[in-house]
Amino acid sequence: MGDPKKQRKKYETPRFPWRIDILEAELQLLGKYGLRNKRELWRHKTKMSKFRSIARSILSMPEKEGEVLRTQLLGRLFRLGILPETAALDDVLDLSIDDILGRRLQFLVFQKQLAGSIHQARQLITHGHIAINERKVTSPSYLVLRNENAHISYAPNSPISNPDHPLHHTPDIPAESEPSSDSREESTPK
DSSP: OOOOOOOOOOOOOOSSTTOHHHHHHHHHHHHHHTOSSHHHHHHHHHHHHHHHHHHHHHHHSOHHHHHHHHHHHHHHHHHTTSSOTTOOHHHHHTOOHHHHHTTBHHHHHHHTTSSSSHHHHHHHHHTTOEEETTEEOOOTTOBOOGGGGGGEEEOTTSGGGSTTSGGGOOOOOOOOOOOOHHHHHHHSOO
16 A cells, blocks of 8 residues: 655744734634634645745746746636736735635635624535535635636535525514613613
């Protein structure tokens, strides 16, 4: 059989992990995008730094040598939906972590309102209720391509795809009028 390939880390940790500003910024990103742990965040940060380092190396090359690599890098970032088609190589250097985290399947499911919260979106994906082009995807960190964006829906064999499922119906809560100050005083025990 042979030995399986050795698993390696796919992320780099922060250089100064205990700085309070870094910790607060990471916690805000974890909450906003519903990440499970900081390793997920670091993996995407490493991916962004690799894109930036490729762009820097292309900028340092002569024009003719870097043309093929430039079109490949910009084409890949366009297909991922991170950059527009008319983007230049300088735009790659201006990318932030929000650009790549916003292309995760978990965030797009929540944005399309297929789930009530970002955490429920993660649960629906891992339990196999979300599909792209009718193909079930169970990885919340899947980077959705630009052309797949419109095809995110519930899996066809999922019970949630039924329009009568309770997830589709939000209860109608009647708007209550503001109680007057007299009624508040009467309701408090003496």
